[in-house]
Amino acid sequence: MLEVRDLVVRYGPVVAVDGVSLSVPKGPAGFGLVGESGSGKTTIGRAIVKLVEPESGSIELDGLDVLGARGGDLKRYRKGVQIIFQDPDSTLDPRMRVRGAITEVLRAHGAVPRAGEAARVTELLEQVGLQADHADRLPHQLSGGQRQRVSIARALAVEPELLVLDEPTSALDVTVQARVLELIARLREERSLAYLLISHNLAVVEQLCEQVAVLYLGRIVEQGAAALVLSQPAHPYSRALRAAVPELSEQLPRPATTRADPPDPASPPSGCPFHPRCPLAIDRCRQEEPQLREVAGRMAACHRAEDAVRGQSEASDQRS
Amino acid sequence: MKLEVRDLGVWFADRRVVEVDSLELDRGETLGLVGETGSGKSMTAYAIAGLAPGMGARVEGSVQLDGRELTTLSQGAWRDIRGRRIAMIFQAPISSLNPVFRTGDVFTRALQLHGASKAEARTRAAEAMRSVSLSPDLLRRYPHQLSGGQAQRIAIAQAIALRAEVLIADEPTSALDVTVQAEILEQLQKLRTEEGIATLFISHDLAVVSGLCDRVAIMRDGRIVERGPVRETLTSPQHAYTRELLAAVPRLGEAGNAHA
Numbered sequence: 001m002l003e004v005r006d007l008v009v010r011y012g013p014v015v016a017v018d019g020v021s022l023s024v025p026k027g028p029a030g031f032g033l034v035g036e037s038g039s040g041k042t043t044i045g046r047a048i049v050k051l052v053e054p055e056s057g058s059i060e061l062d063g064l065d066v067l068g069a070r071g072g073d074l075k076r077y078r079k080g081v082q083i084i085f086q087d088p089d090s091t092l093d094p095r096m097r098v099r100g101a102i103t104e105v106l107r108a109h110g111a112v113p114r115a116g117e118a119a120r121v122t123e124l125l126e127q128v129g130l131q132a133d134h135a136d137r138l139p140h141q142l143s144g145g146q147r148q149r150v151s152i153a154r155a156l157a158v159e160p161e162l163l164v165l166d167e168p169t170s171a172l173d174v175t176v177q178a179r180v181l182e183l184i185a186r187l188r189e190e191r192s193l194a195y196l197l198i199s200h201n202l203a204v205v206e207q208l209c210e211q212v213a214v215l216y217l218g219r220i221v222e223q224g225a226a227a228l229v230l231s232q233p234a235h236p237y238s239r240a241l242r243a244a245v246p247e248l249s250e251q252l253p254r255p256a257t258t259r260a261d262p263p264d265p266a267s268p269p270s271g272c273p274f275h276p277r278c279p280l281a282i283d284r285c286r287q288e289e290p291q292l293r294e295v296a297g298r299m300a301a302c303h304r305a306e307d308a309v310r311g312q313s314e315a316s317d318q319r320s
Numbered sequence: 321m322k323l324e325v326r327d328l329g330v331w332f333a334d335r336r337v338v339e340v341d342s343l344e345l346d347r348g349e350t351l352g353l354v355g356e357t358g359s360g361k362s363m364t365a366y367a368i369a370g371l372a373p374g375m376g377a378r379v380e381g382s383v384q385l386d387g388r389e390l391t392t393l394s395q396g397a398w399r400d401i402r403g404r405r406i407a408m409i410f411q412a413p414i415s416s417l418n419p420v421f422r423t424g425d426v427f428t429r430a431l432q433l434h435g436a437s438k439a440e441a442r443t444r445a446a447e448a449m450r451s452v453s454l455s456p457d458l459l460r461r462y463p464h465q466l467s468g469g470q471a472q473r474i475a476i477a478q479a480i481a482l483r484a485e486v487l488i489a490d491e492p493t494s495a496l497d498v499t500v501q502a503e504i505l506e507q508l509q510k511l512r513t514e515e516g517i518a519t520l521f522i523s524h525d526l527a528v529v530s531g532l533c534d535r536v537a538i539m540r541d542g543r544i545v546e547r548g549p550v551r552e553t554l555t556s557p558q559h560a561y562t563r564e565l566l567a568a569v570p571r572l573g574e575a576g577n578a579h580a
Contacts, residue, residue, distance in 0.1 A: 036497035144357070173356035173524065178568035200497065203570035231573055244502040245572060246527035248554060252509060253531065255502040262467075262497075 001026050002048070002081075002162055002194070007057035009043050009218075013266045016043040017054070018218035024162060027194035032205030032226055034241070035215035038265050041198045044215075045164040048196065049083045061162070079109045082155035086167035088147035091154075092139040098125070098150050099135035105157045124153040127190075129183055145176035149183065156187070163195040169204065177204075184208060202245055206230050214238045217265055217273040224298025234300040234309050237274045272302070280304045321347040321485045321518060323368070327381035330360070330367045330542075337377075338363050338542045345486065348512055350519040352529035352550065354565070355539035361522050364539070365488050367391075368520065369408050370398045385486070404434045407479035411491040413471035417463035423474055424459025431481055448481035449474070452507050469500035476507050480515060487511065490522045505532055526569055530554050538562050 002024040009017040017040040024031040033041040046052045048059060050066070059066040061077060069077055085091055092101055102121050106112055112120045122132040128149040139147055148168065155163060165184070169177035185208060187193055199205050205212055205226060212226040214235065222235040233239045240256035247253070256279070263269055269276050275285040284303050295305040302308065323345040330338035338360040345351050355361040366372045367379050370390060383390045385405060393401070402408070410416040418426060424445060431441035446456035452473040463471060472492055479487050489508065493501040509532065511517045523529050529536055530550055537547040538561065546559040557563045 036499065174526075174568040174570075175356065175564055177570070181570070201570060203572045206572055207570060240499055242572075244498040246498075246501070246505075246525065246531055247571070248527050248530045248566070248569060250551060251531055252505050253498070253502040255499065255506055 001062060002196075003058075003060040004044070004048065005058045005060075007044065007047060007059070008055045009040070009047055009052055010055045011043075015268075016040045016218050016265070017047065019057070020044060020213075020215075020218070020220055022213055022220070022223070024194050024196055027161065027192040028188045029194045030188065030209035030211070031194075031196050032209035032212040033196060033198045033215060034200065034202055034205055034212060036200060036241070036262065038217070038262060039215040040218040041215050042166055043218075045083065045166045045196060045198050049081055049164055050078070051083075075109075079158045080160050081162045081164065082158065082160040083164040083166060084148075084151050084155050084168050086170050088144070088151045088171075089139065091151055092147060094139050096138075097135065098137050098139075098142075101150060102135075102154055102157055105154050109158045111158050120157070124157055125150075127156065127187070128153045129179070143176070144172055145180060148172065148180055152180075152183065152187070156191070159191075161194060163193060164198070165195050166198045167200070168197075170200070181207060202230050202242065214241065217263070217268050219273060219301065220292060220299075221274065221302065222298060222300045223292065229298055232296075232309070234295050234298060234305045235274075235302045236278045236280050236304070236308050238300075239308060240277070274302075280308060322384075322386055323486055323518065323520075324384045325368060325382070326384075328364065328367055328383065329380040330363050330372055331378040331380070332376065336542065338367060340364055340381075340539075340542075340544055343537065343544075345518045345520060347485070347518055348516040349535070350508075350512055350521055350533045352533035352536040353520060353522045353539060354524065354526060354529055354536060356524060356565075358541075359539040360542035361539045362490050365408075365490050365520060365522050369406055369488050370402060371408075399433075403430055403478075403484070404482050405484060406486045406488060407482060407484035408488040408490070409472065409475040409479070409492045411494050413468055413475055413492075413495075414463050414466060416475065417466075417471060419463050422460055422462055423466070423471075427459060427474070427478055427481070430478060434482060444481045445477070448477040451480055451510075452477045453503075467500075468496050469503060472496065472500075472504050473507060476504070476511065479517070480511065483515075484517060487517050487519045488522070489519055491524065492521075493528065494524070501528070508532060526554065526565060538565065 005021045007017050007020045033044060035041045043052060047054050064073055066077055099121050102124060103117050106117055121135050125132060125134055130149050169180050197205060197209055209226045212229050213220045213223040216237045222229055222238045233242050243256040244253045263276060271287045272285040272290050275281040290301045290303050292299045292301045296309045325340060325343035328338060328340040329336055353361045368383050372379050379391055417423060427445045428441040431444055445459060449456045454473050458470060493504050521533055533550050536550045536553050537544045540561050546562045557566060
């Protein structure tokens with residue numbers, strides 16, 4: 001199980017992640033991180049796989065202190081936690097055939113004896129819905145969806161416990177996305193995988209995750225069961241995000257914030273970071289930063305979360 | 321205003337990437353052109369806007385604006401139409417602005433090119449900015465000092481200021497966050513009801529199209545495979561591909577969530 005506590009990541013003057021705590025249970029399990037550009041969701045994923053150095057906080061995997069880990073511990077951690085990026089083209093070497101791309105990972109971690117490599121490559125390709133002969137292709141001879149499947153096969157090659165999936169289907173066409181999502185759901189059950197799914201797409205997170213955290217300007221503003229948080233959000237930002245999702249209907253999504261443009265992350269607002277855009281903001285919100293607290297069955301960081309939840313039930317009463 | 325497309329073909333060397341039999345757009349109407357990567361939806365838009373030849377494509381067939389043939393126009397004649405009668409907005413709003421000019425300079429120059437005096441151009445630019453809920457002060461900024469949402473609203477403001485009749489919008493919200501997207505969609509809706517602008521809205525997102533458009537055309541491999549009023553087409557699709565696209569749209573609050 002992965003335990004992140006009080007994580008802070010700074011890029012120069014910008015505090016990209018500001019005191020985030022979360023835990024991903026043992027698989028099969030999905031934890032979703034949602035938020036818009038600049039919310040810090042990708043940075044959290046990168047800190048977990050040690051691509052960026054946090055300023056403070058701790059990350060533990062099954063009791064191992066990840067940030068302090070060296071030598072064999074670090075190597076085991078790097079094997080146990082794999083990341084899949086949005087754009088498979090940025091991770092696949094254009095001159096390396098699929099076989100080489102997967103074997104490279106197997107060898108780096110001494111995962112199988114050399115004699116077993118070919119069979120393992122075939123097995124991995126089949127697991128991600130490709131065929132043995134895809135091993136001899138170059139990345140440009142594959143479609144975008146197939147390339148993302150190769151990235152997934154590479155990540156699975158070392159039998160990880162945890163995957164960080166950073167917008168794994170955002171660059172794909174919807175019909176391709178649907179099949180990759182099915183693949184993730186299937187692998188999760190077959191291999192008892194746990195994953196942290198980073199996505200701007202609430203519907204994708206709802207499909208694949210039990211838990212979700214909503215991020216705004218580097219902070220978790222709401223966290224809880226995905227089914228609850230995504231269907232009846234309590235934080236005004238989660239509510240704005242939910243209301244803005246276009247659905248197949250004749251209604252356009254409603255802009256639910258007073259101003260769409262998020263503030264400059266280099267100089268975040270005082271008090272609640274969402275107050276300049278929040279339709280419910282009061283004086284207290286401008287002065288005092290709200291902490292995460294239990295509100296209607298989930299955690300929310302909002303002074304007015306109760307009013308937001310009440311407003312929601314009144315609105316649905318009026319509809320019914 | 322009426323835009324009519326007949327037997328439009330777009331060729332790159334000996335490969336035909338677009339083969340659209342017909343498309344029509346009337347004043348105040350929004351037509352969604354939907355498809356996946358490589359469907360030819362953007363190239364269809366570029367051909368209509370007269371931009372395809374500049375990209376190395378050969379265009380055949382006919383595109384008429386109020387009976388005037390556009391495919392045979394000279395670049396000079398196009399300059400008079402593009403911007404003034406047909407405006408275009410793109411997916412990447414910041415990179416479609418010239419980085420070395422302040423946004424206001426480009427804005428007022430476009431208006432002056434189409435016959436406004438300098439003072440008039442400034443007034444109209446400021447007015448148009450306010451109509452898309454932006455402060456005219458943003459006109460003093462360079463493109464990199466704008467957010468994606470601001471830049472896209474400025475592009476829409478330009479179309480308003482030039483009193484364009486047709487807006488060709490190529491995935492104008494695909495690169496934006498959903499809360500910002502919701503605002504831009506509202507702007508586009510307003511553009512139709514208040515200015516009567518006809519919009520050709522290119523998108524891969526059926527959910528966005530379902531809320532914004534009156535009619536929809538589904539494209540695949542360069543052809544329109546299904547078309548009709550949005551509601552009918554998306555509630556009782558006739559073509560297997562339309563059904564496949566609809567089934568693939570991830571939906572919130574579906575009972576299909578196995579882990580909830």
